Amino acid sequence: MENSIFTYRRRIVKAALLRHLRKTGGNAIxxxxxxxxxxxxxxxxxxxxxxxxxxxxxxxxxxxxTKGNETIKDIYYRSLDVNGHGEYLTETGKLLVDALISEMVTYAKNAGIGKEAQK
Incomplete structure (x- = not known):
């Protein structure tokens, strides 16, 4: 179970980074x-x-x-799809990745990460 979750996670990471690169032209937020x-x-x-x-x-x-692992595997499975050009995020995957990135941005704002940029 852990191996399949790890494999899906690695695939989602690559698909999410490629999506972000295509969407923004870079890897910075x-x-x-x-x-x-x-x-x-x-x-x-x-x-x-x-x-x-x-x-x-x-x-x-x-x-x-055990139930958490099954849920994670199911979500990850529904987050990826394959076409002739490789793997990509489905709508479920996009929602998951966007929510995680949004949470990270909110944390960065509240924690004052990057205070050196304010000086």
């Missing part, structure tokens, strides 16, 4: 801070993997580990 100023967060494989790992921990915490 520009964040406007509440007290003025801006900062950027680089969206890398490590960051995306961390976001998905955090999602998995929350899913396992909501349900028991």
């Amino acid at each position: 520009v964040i406007k801070l509440p007290k003025g100023g801006i900062t950027t967060i680089e969206l890398t494989e490590i960051v995306m993997d961390g976001l998905l790992s955090r999602f998995e921990l929350l899913a396992r915490g909501e349900a028991e580990t």
